[in-house]
Ligand SMILES: Nc1nc2c([nH]c(=O)n2[C@@H]2O[C@H](COP(=O)(O)OP(=O)(O)OP(=O)(O)O)[C@@H](O)[C@H]2O)c(=O)[nH]1
């Protein structure tokens with residue numbers, strides 16, 4: 001018997017770059033993939049553009065205002081409990097000082113430091129691309 005089609009969660013993900021470092025946030029234990037580090041972002045709402053979702057989520061989670069962003073890559077990943085489509089954008093200009101509005105720890109990581117963090121499985125290809133971006 002065929003399984004019912006799984007709903008794919010569309011996520012706007014921000015690779016926020018400054019001084020050759022990228023901003024990482026730690027997911028709370030109770031969240032999906034809790035305790036792991038992520039690139040800040042969140043779900044795209046119906047009829048919302050990805051750029052708008054990214055801007056809204058980074059305002060909500062980090063209290064920063066995106067001034068410039070461009071698409072980097074798209075990653076489709078099936079977790080055992082959930083399928084996601086990560087729409088990853090580079091944010092290379094913003095105003096405000098990032099803070100963990102929801103109490104989440106934040107850190108800036110250089111290309112050399114990226115290997116020190118545990119990320120969700122879907123992030124492996126993103127981390128590799130970000131490493132190249134920071135080194136370039
Ligand atoms: N923001 C973000 N989400 C990611 C990353 N990698 C990854 O697999 N995800 C997954 O993408 C989904 C969307 O994350 P989210 O931040 O909007 O949502 P959430 O379910 O944690 O909380 P929410 O419903 O309160 O927004 C989660 O299932 C999360 O595990 C990442 O680097 N950044």
Ligand SMILES: [Mg+2]
Pocket residue numbers: 040041042043061
């Ligand atoms: Mg989020």
